[in-house]
Amino acid sequence: MRTIVVGASSGLGRSIGVGLAQRGAHVALLARRRDRLDGAAQEAGSGALAIECDVTDEASCRAAIAEAAAGLGGVDALVYATGIGPLARIADISADTWRRAFDTNVTGAALVTSAALEHLTASSGTALYMSSVSASLTPPWPGLAAYIVSKAALDKLVEAWRAEHPAVGFTRLVVGDCGGGEGDSATEFTTGWDAELAMEVAPLWVSRGYISGSLIDVDHLVEVIDAVLRGGTSMSLPSVTVAPRAQGGAVTQ
Secondary structure, eight states: OEEEESSSSSSHHHHHHHHHHTTTTTEEEEEEEEHHHHHHHHHHTTOEEEOOTTTHHHHHHHHHHHHHHHHSOSEEEEEOOOOOOOOGGGGGGHHHHHHHIIIIIIIIHHHEEEHHHHHHHHOEEEEEEEEHHHHHSSSSOOTTTHHHHHHHHHHHHHHHHHHOOTTTTTEEEOOBBBOOGGGGGGGOTTTOOHHHHHHHHHHHHHTTOOOOOOOBHHHHHHHHHHHHHHHHHHHHSSSEEEEEOTTTSSSEO
8 A cells, every 4th residue: 555644754643654654555754854754764664755745835745745656656545644733712813823724734735635636546545634523523622723723624625625536535534632652753732832821721621521531542543544545435434533432442433
């Protein structure tokens, strides 16, 4: 399975890229930080490609996808794991923060998909996009408006791609609280958050039941992604949800 993983230099993206490679996929790992990518490719094993890509730049997306397709000999699967989640009260979110959230979480996904479409169509491949329970299943979480609104837009983007290009399998993966990996695979989602605001809103998330108190094991998440990608268009899953159970473990729908 010739697979491109975007956002593979750290966090869940890196865990997914490395995990898919360990399950037999031939992977191209894309992200901005070359030093992190080289380490991820080394961890993924022989044959993994490390390719720089800035998802906010159309030329960079097209060049990176072209290099990945050439190196892999085609593309069977695409995983868009890039995402940022700035923490701020909605009234305080600046125009620049809104733009960064949409550029990374939505526009980048559109640019990467457009660049990969020809290859995915040729292979009847699958494209999978990381969404969130906060955008798809729960009421809005205070403090995460830019993230939630952009992820909700991503959900509709996936539907739009599916409507216009039925030859490719487009899947939205809705993910709940997930335990990260170690080292460079550890999540950086909260990096840069205002600690005082985080302490203010986190109890609200808990009291409203948005946080279950347990975490999905990252290996389980990778297993689900691997199964969806290998199923291809024959499986045809518009949406898959992986969320933790209240008392531990995970449930997949």
